[in-house]
Amino acid sequence: MTVVRVRTLVIAAGLGAAALFAPRAAAAQPRLDVTVSGAWWDGYDLGQRRAAITGPQTPTGSPVTLFDNDVAIRPGPGAELRLGWRVFKGVYAEATGGVGMNTIEAHVHDDIEQAPAITASSALTQITIEGGALIELPTWRLPHGNLVPFVGGGGGYLRQVHEDRVLVETGRTLYAGGGVKWQSAAVTPQRFVQRLLLRGDVRFVTRTGGVDVEDVRRHYITVSGGVGVRLF
Amino acid sequence: MRRAFVATAALVALAIVPGQAYMRFGLPINGTNTVLRWPGAVPYLVSDAQLADGISASALDQALQRAFRAWEGVASADVRFTRQGFTSGSPGDDDSLNVLGFERRPDLERTLAVTTYTIDVISGAIVEADVQFNAAQPWSVAENGSAAGFDLQAVAQHEIGHVLGLGHSAIGETEVSGSGRRLIASGSVMFPIAFPRGSVEGRTLRSDDIAGVSDLYRRASGGPSLGGLAGHVRKDGHGVFGAHIVAYGLRSGQIVGGFSITDDGDYVINGLEPGTYVVRVEPLDDGDVESFFENTQRVDLDFGVTYYPKLAVAPRSGVAGDIDITVRPR
Numbered sequence: 001m002t003v004v005r006v007r008t009l010v011i012a013a014g015l016g017a018a019a020l021f022a023p024r025a026a027a028a029q030p031r032l033d034v035t036v037s038g039a040w041w042d043g044y045d046l047g048q049r050r051a052a053i054t055g056p057q058t059p060t061g062s063p064v065t066l067f068d069n070d071v072a073i074r075p076g077p078g079a080e081l082r083l084g085w086r087v088f089k090g091v092y093a094e095a096t097g098g099v100g101m102n103t104i105e106a107h108v109h110d111d112i113e114q115a116p117a118i119t120a121s122s123a124l125t126q127i128t129i130e131g132g133a134l135i136e137l138p139t140w141r142l143p144h145g146n147l148v149p150f151v152g153g154g155g156g157y158l159r160q161v162h163e164d165r166v167l168v169e170t171g172r173t174l175y176a177g178g179g180v181k182w183q184s185a186a187v188t189p190q191r192f193v194q195r196l197l198l199r200g201d202v203r204f205v206t207r208t209g210g211v212d213v214e215d216v217r218r219h220y221i222t223v224s225g226g227v228g229v230r231l232f
Numbered sequence: 233m234r235r236a237f238v239a240t241a242a243l244v245a246l247a248i249v250p251g252q253a254y255m256r257f258g259l260p261i262n263g264t265n266t267v268l269r270w271p272g273a274v275p276y277l278v279s280d281a282q283l284a285d286g287i288s289a290s291a292l293d294q295a296l297q298r299a300f301r302a303w304e305g306v307a308s309a310d311v312r313f314t315r316q317g318f319t320s321g322s323p324g325d326d327d328s329l330n331v332l333g334f335e336r337r338p339d340l341e342r343t344l345a346v347t348t349y350t351i352d353v354i355s356g357a358i359v360e361a362d363v364q365f366n367a368a369q370p371w372s373v374a375e376n377g378s379a380a381g382f383d384l385q386a387v388a389q390h391e392i393g394h395v396l397g398l399g400h401s402a403i404g405e406t407e408v409s410g411s412g413r414r415l416i417a418s419g420s421v422m423f424p425i426a427f428p429r430g431s432v433e434g435r436t437l438r439s440d441d442i443a444g445v446s447d448l449y450r451r452a453s454g455g456p457s458l459g460g461l462a463g464h465v466r467k468d469g470h471g472v473f474g475a476h477i478v479a480y481g482l483r484s485g486q487i488v489g490g491f492s493i494t495d496d497g498d499y500v501i502n503g504l505e506p507g508t509y510v511v512r513v514e515p516l517d518d519g520d521v522e523s524f525f526e527n528t529q530r531v532d533l534d535f536g537v538t539y540y541p542k543l544a545v546a547p548r549s550g551v552a553g554d555i556d557i558t559v560r561p562r
Contacts, residue, residue: 046482049480049482049485051480051487051510053403053404053405053417053418053419053438053487054417054418054419054427054433054438055416055417056414056415056416056417056418056427056428056431056433057431058377058379058427058428058429058430058431059376059377059430059431059432059433060431060432060433061417061427061431061433064405064416064417066419066478066480066487066512067480067510067512069480069482069510071482104508104543105543106482106508106510106543108510108512108539111512111537112405113514113537114537115512115536115537115538115539118539118541120510120539120540120541120542120543121542121543122508122542122543122544122545162508162545163542163545164545164552166545166546166547166552167459167506167507167545167546167547167548169506211508212483213482213483214483
């Protein structure tokens with residue numbers, strides 16, 4: 001009985017795939033792109049922090065260092081979901097949800113009592129919800145599809161969750177970037193799913209608020225690549 | 233009412249050693265460890281029975297008022313004092329009054345001031361807290377400090393910290409100097425060794441002092457969010473008693489300490505701004521121990537400075553536990 005069920009599922013999946021790639025003569029104008037991507041969220045230095053106390057000079061003392069800390073957010077893998085709604089020809093309003101699995105770490109060194117240097121770290125899950133615009137550039141027509149370069153920009157909300165969910169910190173992001181979309185030439189016979197998409201993005205992100213050692217803007221890059229569909 | 237002098241705390245000009253951290257005074261009442269804490273505004277009198285060379289009663293009064301205001305100014309704590317004027321009584325009198333003033337104690341050659349408590353050992357309530365400034369020491373009330381004497385306001389702030397129930401902090405560094413110790417640096421008003429003559433650094437409450445008083449007298453509402461870290465210090469599978477733990481806030485810059493105060497090596501550090509912390513453990517130096525613990529034999533000094541291998545995260549409220557640190561014998 002189990003074998004029969006598995007076969008049935010395999011056949012159904014095969015039919016679905018065939019339907020997806022079957023050419024269709026007259027497609028309605030696509031309006032919504034949905035893309036799921038794997039991502040790499042780059043890290044960035046947060047700077048040096050010095051744990052210091054006060055020396056006995058008079059009338060006011062000079063700092064005496066207990067230990068130094070080089071603090072950084074380390075790169076990590078992530079995932080992104082993008083919804084792009086075509087508002088004009090070649091112009092999309094885009095909403096993006098992203099998750100990055102990064103690490104915050106401090107390299108602790110120069111201890112006043114010569115303790116060995118260590119690198120202490122803690123997991124940091126970064127979640128973004130962003131909105132922006134995407135503008136398609138002139139298309140390159142290829143045998144099996146179109147290659148569409150694009151540029152875009154936007155901004156949104158950043159939520160950073162520390163390890164074990166002990167603390168949540170929030171901030172804002174602004175981004176600018178670009179990439180390419182490959183759109184299959186084949187049009188599916190499905191009513192809603194019209195084309196397959198492959199997409200690659202590079203984003204330059206500016207962040208304010210959130211996990212940091214001081215109130216300054218930080219910059220980092222995210223790179224992502226994924227697959228999607230064009231709906232409607 | 234049964235009374236007992238349960239604690240004395242002295243600030244010394246030269247002596248003891250380094251460390252970090254605030255500690256709360258407490259005593260066992262009916263089998264329960266009770267933290268010394270005032271239930272409301274703390275009334276006090278200024279003794280003009282004795283004065284130090286060059287310090288008038290008015291100058292003493294004003295220096296004390298500035299010192300009290302420094303503690304009252306901690307935004308995250310609800311601390312209030314009520315000045316009740318002068319008294320001809322001495323700070324050492326057993327009169328159920330909180331009196332601050334000078335007494336000449338040439339026998340205490342390194343001691344600048346002493347705070348004594350009288351406690352109701354049935355209820356745990358503080359009956360009386362007195363502060364004696366040693367008139368045998370040179371004092372200064374100069375606005376910018378004077379090399380001629382120890383800054384009275386700074387020393388008063390330390391003693392008022394004891395009045396509030398804070399013990400000594402170990403956040404500081406010293407080195408051997410003759411028969412005593414010389415201050416290299418201090419990170420807390422509650423460090424047991426004073427800044428030298430001419431320094432006014434002791435007038436500034438540090439993050440460790442603020443964390444301590446905020447832990448004891450947390451403002452019920454309107455104060456900043458504060459969390460804590462807790463865990464164990466262990467060596468060879470057993471708890472370490474008397475280890476000194478320091479949390480350093482990578483964003484806040486707070487340097488706040490605590491001690492492991494059970495045989496299981498438990499510690500708690502409260503009064504921390506939410507954020508990420510480096511946690512460091514060190515033993516108290518030999519000369520330091522009696523400034524912090526009555527039973528010095530229990531204090532384990534045989535381990536090296538050790539960092540917690542992860543970054544600890546203090547929550548917006550409550551305590552993040554399991555910050556367990558394993559140290560190794562030297």
